[in-house]
Amino acid sequence: xxxxxxxxxxxxxxxxxxxxxxxxxxxxxxxxxxxxxxxxxxxxxxxxxxxxxxxxxxxxxxxxxxxxxxxxxxxxxxxxxxxxxxxxxxxxxxxxxxxxxxxxxxxxxxxxxxxxxxxxxxxxxxxxxxxxxxxxxxxxxxxxxxxxxxxxxxxxxxxxxxxxxxxxxxxxxxxxxxxxxxxxxxxxxxxxxxxxxxxxxxxxxxxxxxxxxxxxxxxxxxxxxxxxxxxxxxxxxxxxxxxxxxxxxxxxxxxxxxxxxxxxxxxxxxxxxxxxxxxxxxxxxxxxxxxxxxxxxxxxxxxxxxxxxxxxxxxxxxxxxxxxxxx
Amino acid sequence: xxxxxxxxxxxxxxxxxxxxxxxxxxxxxxxxxxxxxxxxxxxxxxxxxxxxxxxxxxxxxxxxxxxxxxxxxxxxxxxxxxxxxxxxxxxxxxxxxxxxxxxxxxxxxxxxxxxxxxxxxxxxxxxxxxxxxxxxxxxxxxxxxxxxxxxxxxxxxxxxxxxxxxxxxxxxxxxxxxxxxxxxxxxxxxxxxxxxxxxxxxxxxxxxxxxxxxxxxxxxxxxxxxxxxxxxxxxxxxxxxxxxxxxxxxxxxxxxxxxxxxxxxxxxxxxxxxxxxxxxxxxxxxxxxxxxxxxxxxxxxxxxxxxxxxxxxxxxxxxxxxxxxxxxxxxxxxxxxxxxxxxxxxxxxxxxxxxxxxxxxxxxxxxxxxxxxxxxxxxxxxxxxxxxxxxxxxxxxxxxxxxxxxxxxxxxxxxxxxxxxxxxxxxxxxxxxxxxxxxxxxxxxxxxxxxxxxxxxxxxxxxxxxxxxxxxxxxxxxxxxxxxxxxxxxxxxxxxxxx
Numbered sequence: 001x002x003x004x005x006x007x008x009x010x011x012x013x014x015x016x017x018x019x020x021x022x023x024x025x026x027x028x029x030x031x032x033x034x035x036x037x038x039x040x041x042x043x044x045x046x047x048x049x050x051x052x053x054x055x056x057x058x059x060x061x062x063x064x065x066x067x068x069x070x071x072x073x074x075x076x077x078x079x080x081x082x083x084x085x086x087x088x089x090x091x092x093x094x095x096x097x098x099x100x101x102x103x104x105x106x107x108x109x110x111x112x113x114x115x116x117x118x119x120x121x122x123x124x125x126x127x128x129x130x131x132x133x134x135x136x137x138x139x140x141x142x143x144x145x146x147x148x149x150x151x152x153x154x155x156x157x158x159x160x161x162x163x164x165x166x167x168x169x170x171x172x173x174x175x176x177x178x179x180x181x182x183x184x185x186x187x188x189x190x191x192x193x194x195x196x197x198x199x200x201x202x203x204x205x206x207x208x209x210x211x212x213x214x215x216x217x218x219x220x221x222x223x224x225x226x227x228x229x230x231x232x233x234x235x236x237x238x239x240x241x242x243x244x245x246x247x248x249x250x251x252x253x254x255x256x257x258x259x260x261x262x263x264x265x266x267x268x269x270x271x272x273x274x275x276x277x278x279x280x281x282x283x284x285x286x287x288x289x290x291x292x293x294x295x296x297x298x299x300x301x302x303x304x305x306x307x308x309x310x311x312x313x314x315x316x317x318x319x320x321x322x323x324x325x326x327x
Numbered sequence: 328x329x330x331x332x333x334x335x336x337x338x339x340x341x342x343x344x345x346x347x348x349x350x351x352x353x354x355x356x357x358x359x360x361x362x363x364x365x366x367x368x369x370x371x372x373x374x375x376x377x378x379x380x381x382x383x384x385x386x387x388x389x390x391x392x393x394x395x396x397x398x399x400x401x402x403x404x405x406x407x408x409x410x411x412x413x414x415x416x417x418x419x420x421x422x423x424x425x426x427x428x429x430x431x432x433x434x435x436x437x438x439x440x441x442x443x444x445x446x447x448x449x450x451x452x453x454x455x456x457x458x459x460x461x462x463x464x465x466x467x468x469x470x471x472x473x474x475x476x477x478x479x480x481x482x483x484x485x486x487x488x489x490x491x492x493x494x495x496x497x498x499x500x501x502x503x504x505x506x507x508x509x510x511x512x513x514x515x516x517x518x519x520x521x522x523x524x525x526x527x528x529x530x531x532x533x534x535x536x537x538x539x540x541x542x543x544x545x546x547x548x549x550x551x552x553x554x555x556x557x558x559x560x561x562x563x564x565x566x567x568x569x570x571x572x573x574x575x576x577x578x579x580x581x582x583x584x585x586x587x588x589x590x591x592x593x594x595x596x597x598x599x600x601x602x603x604x605x606x607x608x609x610x611x612x613x614x615x616x617x618x619x620x621x622x623x624x625x626x627x628x629x630x631x632x633x634x635x636x637x638x639x640x641x642x643x644x645x646x647x648x649x650x651x652x653x654x655x656x657x658x659x660x661x662x663x664x665x666x667x668x669x670x671x672x673x674x675x676x677x678x679x680x681x682x683x684x685x686x687x688x689x690x691x692x693x694x695x696x697x698x699x700x701x702x703x704x705x706x707x708x709x710x711x712x713x714x715x716x717x718x719x720x721x722x723x724x725x726x727x728x729x730x731x732x733x734x735x736x737x738x739x740x741x742x743x744x745x746x747x748x749x750x751x752x753x754x755x756x757x758x759x760x761x762x763x764x765x766x767x768x769x770x771x772x773x774x775x776x777x778x779x780x781x782x783x784x785x786x787x788x789x790x791x792x793x794x795x796x797x798x799x800x801x802x803x804x805x806x807x808x809x810x811x812x813x814x815x816x817x818x819x820x821x822x823x824x825x826x
Contacts, residue, residue, distance in 0.1 A: 011661075142806070145758070281762060
């Protein structure tokens with residue numbers, strides 16, 4: 001097991017290294033930008049900061065030396081100073097990552113809850129209206145662009161010229177309320193619309209996924225046995241059939257997190273949610289390349305980390321895979 | 328079972344046999360497909376979109392990049408006028424008024440027509456006024472702006488002076504002096520200054536719109552006092568008159584003068600326009616919607632096609648060849664699957680400028696691993712099947728087996744993958760265009776949504792701007808999902824319905 005873990009970690013690090021090299025190529029080799037301007041010489045920074053940035057990225061050195069510095073800096077989380085904020089990138093990144101993860105985790109939770117209940121219900125009542133609903137919701141989410149659904153919700157429910165039921169965007173009212181209870185309720189109020197739209201746009205996918213897996217599980221012998229023994233249908237559904245689908249389901253949840261994080265770019269953009277996605281767009285748009293580069297690295301870390309976690313979970317859940325890898 | 332005969336024999340088999348086989352398989356596929364209602368609906372929708380894309384120039388009279396200022400910005404769709412509360416909202420109106428003589432004069436001979444010729448021949452020192460009038464009906468609520476165009480010229484004015492004034496008279500007998508040949512649009516007319524003008528031969532084209540500050544000055548108004556000039560002028564429904572007041576003056580005894588005036592034109596940009604209204608520049612939204620179909624279909628199909636071709640080749644080669652080739656391809660796939668697609672795409676679009684080619688290229692680079700993996704796993708099982716093993720046994724070459732035996736058997740799978748890649752590509756393109764840091768040159772639905780989001784659809788509640796593009800995007804993507812789902816059910820026996 002230790003060997004397996006070590007191999008997986010090394011492999012993940014290699015992939016991360018390759019992808020960050022790719023980022024280097026994009027920003028400093030093929031990019032039409034002048035690296036000195038893109039990474040250090042910004043009028044918003046003081047001269048000392050500019051010098052420090054030039055030293056950090058080795059901008060006066062040849063490409064190979066710059067590459068080495070770049071890789072070392074990335075892996076030691078030394079991202080430099082953001083042009084727009086004029087503070088170290090990492091200081092800005094952490095609170096924003098927290099905001100992003102807050103929205104993401106809640107939306108994932110709601111999605112899974114709604115999706116699982118509808119999916120299980122659909123599988124247990126195959127061929128009924130519930131089933132048809134789950135299937136059509138699933139197909140719908142395949143094609144429906146999330147950002148469009150979000151736009152429509154904002155347009156009809158948070159629009160001062162029509163209906164202003166919800167705040168237009170942001171995480172709290174500005175300035176944020178001091179009192180913790182007011183703060184939390186304000187936060188919740190601002191989160192309603194992003195969460196609703198994320199669930200509306202995605203639950204169908206989960207419902208269809210769970211339904212299909214449940215249908216497989218429900219044909220198994222142990223389900224028949226459980227029914228024959230007289231265990232209540234509810235227990236058969238959740239205790240036996242659903243439980244059997246858990247391993248691939250958990251894998252799917254982990255695997256989808258990086259994708260959701262990137263999909264979150266648009267959610268944060270539309271709802272002005274102060275997370276990493278909004279910041280990424282903002283920095284790319286305004287030429288804040290140190291921040292953009294750091295965020296691309298962050299996304300790569302999360303993608304690689306997600307895949308690594310899936311491998312691990314698979315390995316723990318299914319010993320055959322571990323053996324297979326070792327061979 | 329021709330797969331069992333040796334390679335040498337296969338070469339001599341008439342190609343018709345294999346073709347017949349394909350035709351039979353395709354027919355069988357179609358028989359299966361026909362039973363799938365969702366799949367048929369998908370094909371119907373897709374056909375409709377393809378027709379719209381092909382027939383775009385015939386569906387709309389405008390061109391998306393050249394149609395601007397066709398109506399007021401953010402004009403509603405024209406069909407809202409069937410609703411009682413919008414029944415008198417003006418469409419774009421161009422009024423070409425015909426001149427009639429209101430007050431003539433003995434010294435003046437007027438030839439009415441497209442170009443009305445006013446001939447003056449005066450004797451003695453005198454002044455003559457004539458009035459031409461044209462009438463039009465305006466029966467809508469007041470517009471936001473209006474424009475007028477007026478053209479006149481004078482010839483052979485010998486020993487004579489003249490002046491023209493254009494006056495708009497409203498149904499409640501208010502009159503607005505729009506233009507005066509002596510002062511043009513600049514200043515308000517004052518009675519003390521003589522109205523004469525002696526130059527000849529020049530053609531004057533006068534155009535002005537109701538936002539023209541000189542016109543406001545001329546009427547002695549100030550913008551702070553009146554919200555819109557057009558609102559003041561076209562405040563009443565009824566008959567409006569345009570008066571042309573021409574004054575001739577003889578300077579010495581024998582004078583002639585000829586003034587030619589064209590029909591005046593009043594243009595009122597509509598508050599309703601076309602099937603889907605207008606955007607912030609008064610551009611036709613239906614036209615943009617129709618033309619965007621082309622870009623979306625092209626990007627979707629090309630991206631999906633190249634992704635699938637790469638995935639198919641890599642999957643077949645790495646699945647069949649195995650060993651180091653397989654290993655290296657799969658490691659590359661591992662890396663490609665971990666690349667954060669959307670952020671990279673946005674970054675590259677910003678650095679290099681977004682184009683359809685960039686999007687297609689990047690999507691195919693980033694998405695092939697998924698398809699390659701599916702194909703590879705199928706190839707892994709195929710290579711152990713009887714017909715492949717026998718072909719190998721009789722000495723068929725690797726390329727022959729891959730081309731003739733393996734690829735035909737994974738094609739249906741690749742086809743399902745192809746169809747299911749299209750909606751993702753279409754939506755990704757829309758996302759890039761919607762973020763719109765660097766807009767594509769061609770019109771796309773994502774771009775329409777971008778402008779709707781940023782250029783005022785929200786403030787004015789322009790539902791006709793924000794709802795249709797996304798709806799079209801969604802329906803097209805869903806059509807592919809429907810087709811893909813139906814194909815998947817046929818080619819992936821595992822998904823087949825348990826009856």
